[in-house]
Amino acid sequence: MAGWSDLSVDLKKNVVEKLDLMGRQSLRCTSHADRSIVDDTDFHISRVRLSISKSGYLIVVHTRIDDWLRVEILNRPNGGAIINKSQNSWNPEDVVTKELEEGTPEFWTILLLHNFFDYGTTKIDAVEFEIEGGTDAPKGVIFFFAFSDFQTLETEHLKSRNLKNASKHNKSVKAQKVRQDTKKAPRHEKCKEVETLEKTITEIQEFIKKCRKFRKKTFIFRAKTLVGNWNMTVQMDLVWAQLMDFDTFKSVERLSVSIHSDSLKPFVCCDTVLPKIDVVGWKISHVTSTLHHTYKNPWKEGFYYLGVVSDGFSKLRFSKFDEKAQEMWDAAEGGMRQISPTIIEKREYGRCMGKPITVIHHRSDCGYWAFVVPYDKEKDFKLYYDSFMKENRENGTCGLSWLCKTCTNDFDYNYYQNLAHRGFLEPNWNGVLVKCTCSSTCATCDSVKLAKIEYSKKLGNLKIQKNENQKSWGFGKNSEGPEEVKIPKNVIFWRKIGANSESEKSADLQKLVNSLKNIGI
């Protein structure tokens, strides 16, 4: 009768390749021989999220669409830490809680990070960092959203298609107004912002220092992409980058999700692209993306505005070729030309805020995307454009990136499509959501707030397990197909706050409302 110890190292590795994250962790703890086998076997992780807040830390590890592990390490009132762990479920009732009298939440977080990821064989697609503090982006958002008449400015300038004639429009009154308003910010507020920023950077630096010196080992994530959220700055990205392995590190992505009761799926995404920024001597691409879940936000204005004010160019991606996309595509006046077997292009020239710009529209079977390129950034854009076209010709990929179901991997598509759910599923850890700039009566915000209360209530009701009753670690539940996000009951508020007429609601929201009606809510 043969057993595990009769298998050769290669056979053992073959088995270990098929284990999930927690299976690997458990096997590592059985013996020294098995530990080295696990550490030598390749493992792929789709996404890791590390959130830091005043209350504690959160580590979420997504291995596949339907497999994830969530570990919350919170401050314990009398010292020590409380660890909440759940697998493949967002329901707080499925959380297993454990109290640790020794060690700080920071210590346990660093220990887990080391145990989970610190091997050359563990490859991660993206590592997402969230931290409280940072830049006060909502103010920036308020400032930006305040210019609802920005559209007039854009259309006015785009009327002049010819760059030579466009110089007449150099001095835009509204553009001047924008500049004046930026200067108007009170001085004391600016100082406070700088203080918060510096404090956050110091916090990150200290955390990283501890990570790197933990048990005298240097810790790094072997990941392709570093993902931050709206409250981060390039400076913070550089600090976080110290945790990355520069052999695998390729890009930085900064995410903001603007939720709205119109839809739980994104309608449009507005990006600012810096093709190559210098990160400690390495050239890394940097993309800032804002996902809009409504067309009521000034997304179009943002697209032109960001294209002009950023250090690179802006990109607009529609998740579906719907009425709005059709409208914008039809309004583009440049002549159509086929630039690849799959892409049709329209180019138009104009001015925005006094700067000459080129607007490039791309349409393919996958959908529609567009670029705003300032005249002085055309060289940078050309490099980006050439590499994009090369990829398109070789692999047929479109420019929609993770908004396209066909051209991106299943995990990324699913993850970004469901980002808005975080407001309700993880109300305590939703730093990626842009703080709402609405009035005090905004029902979207009320809904998120109520979800938070409900979540905390459910967590509070949990009985802390004693060590002897501790459930085993690992992805115990069997996977049942692709992720189906369960919305907590608090989302009934979507019905109250929903769009004015049935036709305005997205199919997704409609389905949700119907299912809630069916269960009698």
Added chain:
Amino acid sequence: MSSTEQGTSSAAPAEPTTAPESAAAPEVPESFYYVHGKDKVVHKVSAGALQHSALIHGMISNLGYTEEQAKANPFPFENIDGDILQMVVDWCNQHKGKPTPPEDTNLPKQKEKLFDLVLAVNYLEIKELLTYCCKQVAMMVKGKSPEEIREIWMIPTDAEDEAAEKEAKKRAGKEAAGETAAAAGDAK
């Protein structure tokens, strides 16, 4: 299904009771080969089914046996238990000329047999079946704690390993001392 019959020796295998039949009769008569395990039970398997095994496939292509020669010289796999070889032969027949499905639910669930099957399949170089078997082995410990894994897979702890190593060294030392004493006695 493959046919089996108790054989007395590998050199003179008994006639199998039934021959495997495919649904549609092929135009060219299919050649058959014979294999037996530790228990000397001879299994008649078609060349098509044996293509799954890189080891046997390589042996067949090198030997160029006729039907009679193949019958007279079944491939001996003395390191594989009869019931395990039967399982492998059944799987090969079941998946003869078919694309292999992503999951195989017919694999044994008992850990003892599963590990034996893994070793046999690895020896016979049946890649697809090895993948299924390894997956099945991995599933045995899904969601289990280190202690549970140790119990299921019978993994000794480091302390037990060390103790066993010490014991073995002690025994080897004693045996060596005994041998030298005996040699000295003989010399006297």
